[in-house]
Amino acid sequence: MELLSKIATNDGHGENSSYFDGWKAYDSDPFHPTKNIHGVIQMGLAENQLCFDLIQEWVENNPKASICTPQGSNDFKDISNYQDYHGLPEFRNSVARFMEKVRGNKVKFNPDRIVMSGGATGAHETLAFCLADPGEAFLVPTPYYPGYDRDLRWRTSIQLLPVVCESSNEFKLTREALEDAYEKAQEANIKVKGLILNNPSNPLGTVLDRDTLRDAMSFISEKDIHLICDEIYSATVFNEPDFISIAEIAEEGAVCKNRDLIHIVYSLSKDLGFPGFRVGIIYSYNDAVVNCARKMSSFGLVSTQTQHLIASMLSDDTFVEKFLDESAKRLAERQGLFSRGLAKVGIESLKGNAGLFCWMDLRRLLKEPTFEAEMELWHLIISEVKLNISPGASFHCLEPGWFRVCFANMDDETLRIALKRIHKFVIQEKGLDQPTTRKQCKRSKLELSLSFRRLDEFMMTPRTLSSPHSMTSPLVRART
Amino acid sequence: MAIEIEKPAVGLSKVAVSDTHGEYSPYFAGWKAYDENPYDELWNSSGVIQMGLAENQVSFDLLEQYLEKHSEATNWGNRTSGFRDNALFQDYHGLQSFRKAMASFMEQIRGGRAKFNPDRIVITAGATAANELLTFILADPGDALLIPTPYYPGFDRDLRWRTGVKIVPVHCDSSNNFEITPQALDAAYNEAESHNIKVKGVLITNPSNPLGATIKRSTLEEILEFVTRKNIHLVSDEIYSGSTFSGEEFVSVAEVLEARDYKESDRVHIVYSLSKDLGLPGFRVGTIYSYNDKVVTTARRMSSFTLISSQTQQLLASMLSDRTFTENYIKTNRERLKKRHQMIIDGLKNSGIECLKGNAGLFCWMNLSPLLEEPTKESELTLWKSMLHEVKLNISPGSSCHCSDPGWFRVCFANMSEQTLQVALTRIHNFMDRRKAMKSSPDFSSY
Numbered sequence: 024m025e026l027l028s029k030i031a032t033n034d035g036h037g038e039n040s041s042y043f044d045g046w047k048a049y050d051s052d053p054f055h056p057t058k059n060i061h062g063v064i065q066m067g068l069a070e071n072q073l074c075f076d077l078i079q080e081w082v083e084n085n086p087k088a089s090i091c092t093p094q095g096s097n098d099f100k101d102i103s104n105y106q107d108y109h110g111l112p113e114f115r116n117s118v119a120r121f122m123e124k125v126r127g128n129k130v131k132f133n134p135d136r137i138v139m140s141g142g143a144t145g146a147h148e149t150l151a152f153c154l155a156d157p158g159e160a161f162l163v164p165t166p167y168y169p170g171y172d173r174d175l176r177w178r179t180s181i182q183l184l185p186v187v188c189e190s191s192n193e194f195k196l197t198r199e200a201l202e203d204a205y206e207k208a209q210e211a212n213i214k215v216k217g218l219i220l221n222n223p224s225n226p227l228g229t230v231l232d233r234d235t236l237r238d239a240m241s242f243i244s245e246k247d248i249h250l251i252c253d254e255i256y257s258a259t260v261f262n263e264p265d266f267i268s269i270a271e272i273a274e275e276g277a278v279c280k281n282r283d284l285i286h287i288v289y290s291l292s293k294d295l296g297f298p299g300f301r302v303g304i305i306y307s308y309n310d311a312v313v314n315c316a317r318k319m320s321s322f323g324l325v326s327t328q329t330q331h332l333i334a335s336m337l338s339d340d341t342f343v344e345k346f347l348d349e350s351a352k353r354l355a356e357r358q359g360l361f362s363r364g365l366a367k368v369g370i371e372s373l374k375g376n377a378g379l380f381c382w383m384d385l386r387r388l389l390k391e392p393t394f395e396a397e398m399e400l401w402h403l404i405i406s407e408v409k410l411n412i413s414p415g416a417s418f419h420c421l422e423p424g425w426f427r428v429c430f431a432n433m434d435d436e437t438l439r440i441a442l443k444r445i446h447k448f449v450i451q452e453k454g455l456d457q458p459t460t461r462k463q464c465k466r467s468k469l470e471l472s473l474s475f476r477r478l479d480e481f482m483m484t485p486r487t488l489s490s491p492h493s494m495t496s497p498l499v500r501a502r503t
Numbered sequence: 504m505a506i507e508i509e510k511p512a513v514g515l516s517k518v519a520v521s522d523t524h525g526e527y528s529p530y531f532a533g534w535k536a537y538d539e540n541p542y543d544e545l546w547n548s549s550g551v552i553q554m555g556l557a558e559n560q561v562s563f564d565l566l567e568q569y570l571e572k573h574s575e576a577t578n579w580g581n582r583t584s585g586f587r588d589n590a591l592f593q594d595y596h597g598l599q600s601f602r603k604a605m606a607s608f609m610e611q612i613r614g615g616r617a618k619f620n621p622d623r624i625v626i627t628a629g630a631t632a633a634n635e636l637l638t639f640i641l642a643d644p645g646d647a648l649l650i651p652t653p654y655y656p657g658f659d660r661d662l663r664w665r666t667g668v669k670i671v672p673v674h675c676d677s678s679n680n681f682e683i684t685p686q687a688l689d690a691a692y693n694e695a696e697s698h699n700i701k702v703k704g705v706l707i708t709n710p711s712n713p714l715g716a717t718i719k720r721s722t723l724e725e726i727l728e729f730v731t732r733k734n735i736h737l738v739s740d741e742i743y744s745g746s747t748f749s750g751e752e753f754v755s756v757a758e759v760l761e762a763r764d765y766k767e768s769d770r771v772h773i774v775y776s777l778s779k780d781l782g783l784p785g786f787r788v789g790t791i792y793s794y795n796d797k798v799v800t801t802a803r804r805m806s807s808f809t810l811i812s813s814q815t816q817q818l819l820a821s822m823l824s825d826r827t828f829t830e831n832y833i834k835t836n837r838e839r840l841k842k843r844h845q846m847i848i849d850g851l852k853n854s855g856i857e858c859l860k861g862n863a864g865l866f867c868w869m870n871l872s873p874l875l876e877e878p879t880k881e882s883e884l885t886l887w888k889s890m891l892h893e894v895k896l897n898i899s900p901g902s903s904c905h906c907s908d909p910g911w912f913r914v915c916f917a918n919m920s921e922q923t924l925q926v927a928l929t930r931i932h933n934f935m936d937r938r939k940a941m942k943s944s945p946d947f948s949s950y
Contacts, residue, residue: 299813
């Protein structure tokens with residue numbers, strides 16, 4: 024067989040992580056309320072399925088939005104022919120307005136700064152191509168979305184360096200941690216080109232407060248590096264405190280000295296629940312980046328059929344307001360139901376107010392405070408409790424025992440079944456095992472960095488690749 | 504044409520500040536002139552006619568008719584969960600119904616002479632993405648792909664910009680109708696080697712853009728022999744396969760492989776898209792078909808950066824699995840393109856202009872070398888500017904396609920109405936008349 028490129032043969036695609044065992048288990052035995060009531064429940068997929076009834080209703084009432092209906096077919100020719108990488112003006116306008124609404128109209132977005140991409144996946148990669156050369160690095164607070172490892176590094180050859188956040192202060196991002204990460208990079212002779220923030224955070228389900236945002240802003244200004252703010256969950260905030268976008272801080276002249284360094288990544292996959300439509304957005308305050316990213320968007324434009332539909336939907340103000348309201352309500356209810364259910368058996372999660380998941384604390388259930396024990400617990404949960412949840416290690420969490428559990432990708436009944444299974448498991452575990460005194464982990468910085476490296480090696484244990492013809496390959500759907 | 508050096512923007516990557524995005528090429532400068540003064544039959548009859556855009560607008564009515572008759576099929580199947588399931592579907596394998604429909608459509612285009620397995624189809628947002636993706640997979644930065652000239656100007660960006668891969672041209676010229684010869688392939692390979700550049704594959708476009716002609720079976724076999732001998736890859740961009748004027752004249756590399764029982768097929772990959780054949784460039788529908796398992800798996804993973812909207816997959820799955828529709832479309836589209844092609848060839852001939860004998864595509868390869876003051880690229884560009892600013896036609900100069908023979912131009916004919924094409928032909932006729940008159944006048948000064 025002919026040689027393929029290094030990129031093709033390395034595992035930058037990220038699928039060799041043991042993280043995917045959960046997916047395999049789900050794919051080979053998926054839960055179904057009637058046909059397979061003992062199957063694995065998928066709680067590893069951050070999808071928002073709570074408001075499809077509202078969308079369905081809108082689509083049925085607006086046949087013109089689909090260019091494939093008799094009402095909309097007049098537009099078919101022009102829409103299907105339009106391949107300008109600027110994107111349909113009405114699409115950009117409606118997305119800008121939507122982003123403003125989500126931020127309570129506290130900021131304004133210029134539609135001419137909106138650039139399309141193949142989902143947020145494409146947006147991240149494009150920004151990495153624009154802002155950094157191979158070998159250079161972005162800082163990213165841990166724990167973070169595993170997809171970043173592939174999206175930002177695979178074809179770009181840039182590096183991701185962790186900014187450590189700890190449970191001792193609820194995983195808040197500190198200036199100290201930022202400086203620390205930067206310093207480590209300097210010592211290792213790695214050029215840092217930017218900082219990535221995910222706000223609201225996946226997997227934490229929390230929002231960044233104003234002080235932290237200002238701190239981050241002053242940090243990047245001082246170091247003259249870029250700030251990429253992934254706000255893909257911005258409309259999933261369902262409780263106080265309010266969401267504060269980096270766009271607000273960018274307008275604070277005292278704090279933000281150079282708007283040329285600020286870039287926002289957005290998408291409709293989480294807020295609206297449309298991951299299949301591949302609507303990714305880059306919003307940059309930097310003209311050169313807008314121009315470059317726009318040229319690169321040729322590699323991942325949004326289908327004009329979809330642009331047209333989205334433009335119609337998002338310019339319906341009445342619908343959008345109703346949707347945002349209702350979505351927040353339903354997410355609050357769902358999260359409340361789930362976290363109360365967990366609390367009943369003494370399981371705590373990080374106090375979250377956003378996102379489609381809970382950051383669950385299962386440290387008590389670990390045999391010992393190690394990642395090996397976390398993996399063991401996780402395998403147990405998959406095989407016996409039959410829940411696919413995501414282990415903290417896959418999010419590069421530096422402390423073992425945390426798990427991300429998604430709650431918005433299923434109906435109420437399935438969620439109740441999942442809770443029942445968790446209850447049963449915890450009660451059993453309590454009976455079987457008396458956890459030894461939890462060692463207080465007060466590690467030195469050096470130990471943390473060593474454990475991160477060990478974790479990396481641990482996570483990269485090769486697994487058998489499935490053949491391209493196998494439909495039960497671990498990556499049937501989104502990875503997270 | 505001088506390349507402008509951009510002052511490096513603070514804090515951007517080398518890729519970002521390079522001009523490998525290619526937009527300074529005359530190929531795109533003509534577009535600008537068009538954008539500033541676009542022809543309109545009613546409102547701007549003296550505007551610039553766009554003949555530099557290879558779009559297929561001759562068969563839209565067929566698509567519209569289909570949609571009128573099948574709104575339920577296209578409107579998320581009319582099931583309550585239809586919209587939801589579709590909106591959630593982000594599996595990078597792509598909808599199975601879509602892949603099956605594409606495979607079947609590709610088979611029909613090839614008259615059933617090749618079979619396609621839906622599980623080898625990888626989806627990408629357009630052929631632009633497909634070509635870049637394959638390049639990432641087949642070559643490392645600094646490696647090269649051999650590409651016969653003249654070639655589609657977009658390749659300079661698509662294959663090189665973010666990948667860091669080089670293009671080494673395989674020179675083809677008018678002496679033998681720009682056919683690809685083993686000697687030219689060898690010469691290009693050796694040229695690369697002499698500069699210590701590793702060649703990883705050959706990329707052909709069949710039918711060819713800008714030549715508007717299919718590649719002969721014997722040539723395909725020679726190319727396959729060459730890549731096998733050198734142990735490199737072959738990418739066949741067959742994006743115009745449904746735009747051949749007659750079904751029989753197009754031979755796909757897939758047919759050649761099938762005829763030899765798929766020996767050495769591990770190194771062959773086909774790129775396809777619906778932008779040209781179906782005239783749907785806005786929908787971003789591209790595919791990679793590879794006979795190599797590892798390439799399929801890897802390409803599929805990479806397609807995460809550039810998937811086709813599930814909404815669009817759904818629509819096309821319905822449309823392309825309707826055999827009544829597809830058979831009629833393929834046949835009618837071919838007939839109309841053939842007729843349009845004949846119209847432009849005849850019109851040009853009447854003006855004393857010859858074109859390369861073409862049998863496919865949305866354009867013809869026009870020979871204006873007799874009009875050049877000198878057989879140089881500069882002369883060609885001077886002539887091109889006259890065509891643009893005086894004749895008000897945006898056509899694509901051969902040099903932007905890396906053609907080694909100056910004086911050839913690509914002229915698109917399927918992206919306008921017949922009336923507009925007639926206007927364009929009249930303008931060319933008048934232009935040629937003026938030139939003849941000037942030549943015979945005593946104070947002749949050449950263009």
